[in-house]
Amino acid sequence: MTHWLFKSEPSTFSIDDLMKRPKQIEHWDGVRNYQVRNLLRDQIKVGDEGFFYHSSCTPPGIVGIIKVVKAGYPDFTSWDKNSDHFDPGSTEKNPRWYMVDVKFVKKFPRIITLDEIKSHHQLKNMIITHRGNRLSITPVTEKEWQTILELATG
Numbered sequence: 001m002t003h004w005l006f007k008s009e010p011s012t013f014s015i016d017d018l019m020k021r022p023k024q025i026e027h028w029d030g031v032r033n034y035q036v037r038n039l040l041r042d043q044i045k046v047g048d049e050g051f052f053y054h055s056s057c058t059p060p061g062i063v064g065i066i067k068v069v070k071a072g073y074p075d076f077t078s079w080d081k082n083s084d085h086f087d088p089g090s091t092e093k094n095p096r097w098y099m100v101d102v103k104f105v106k107k108f109p110r111i112i113t114l115d116e117i118k119s120h121h122q123l124k125n126m127i128i129t130h131r132g133n134r135l136s137i138t139p140v141t142e143k144e145w146q147t148i149l150e151l152a153t154g
Contacts (some may be wrong), residue, residue, distance in 0.1 A: 002043070003140040004050035005128055006066060006102070015052045015064045015107055024104035025069055028137075029077045030085040031097060036137045040098040041072040044137070050102070051140065051148060053128065054111070061113035062148060070101035108152040122147045 006028060008014065018026055031037055048068040054060055074095035077085040090096035117123045127138040140148075 002045070002048045003142065003145040004039075004044060004048060005053050005062070005126075005138050005140050006050045007053045007055045007128075007136045009056040010054045011057070014054065015066075015104070018052070018066065018102070018104045019107065021104075025101055027070075027075075027099045027101050029075050029099045031075070031099065031136055032085070032087070033135060036135055037096070037098055039137055039139075040100055044068055044072060044100050046071050049105070049145075050137075051145075059111065059113040059115065061111040061116070062108070062152075063111050064107040065105040066102040067105050068100050069103045072098040072100055075099040110152070112148055112151050116151070117148075120147065120151070 013026075018024060028040075031040060046068055050066050050068070051062045052064045052066050053062050074092070075085065075090075075097035077083040078087040078090035078095070078097045079092060080086055085097075087096060114128065117126060118129045123129065123144055126140070126144050127133055127135070
């Protein structure tokens with residue numbers, strides 16, 4: 001099993017929104033970055049776990065855990081002319097973008113803020129702390145995963 005950090009703006013899609021979905025499952029759509037598309041298509045697998053990270057808010061941070069329940073498949077929102085994620089270069093026969101389905105696992109009792117992550121010696125190399133990082137999904141090491149879990153429950 002691999003661990004990931006999934007970023008979403010809570011004004012667009014929050015962990016509370018996921019909790020309200022039928023069976024607490026939703027597709028993770030709208031990724032429009034080739035590096036992250038490749039992760040969704042080739043590396044993120046059923047059973048992988050991820051931290052749900054609220055971005056572009058005050059304060060940004062990790063709010064809970066999700067689990068991948070469906071591996072990468074074409075992002076059908078890219079074919080929908082009425083979608084904010086429409087891409088005329090992506091077609092059903094030649095999809096450009098991919099998504100996975102995720103399921104709610106747990107909401108933390110408190111947010112693990114970006115400032116807290118940056119100041120923790122065991123998390124200082126976490127990709128989310130890198131200046132200029134704009135990737136919406138990034139890998140998380142086992143050590144980082146365990147440290148965040150300790151912060152969330154301690």
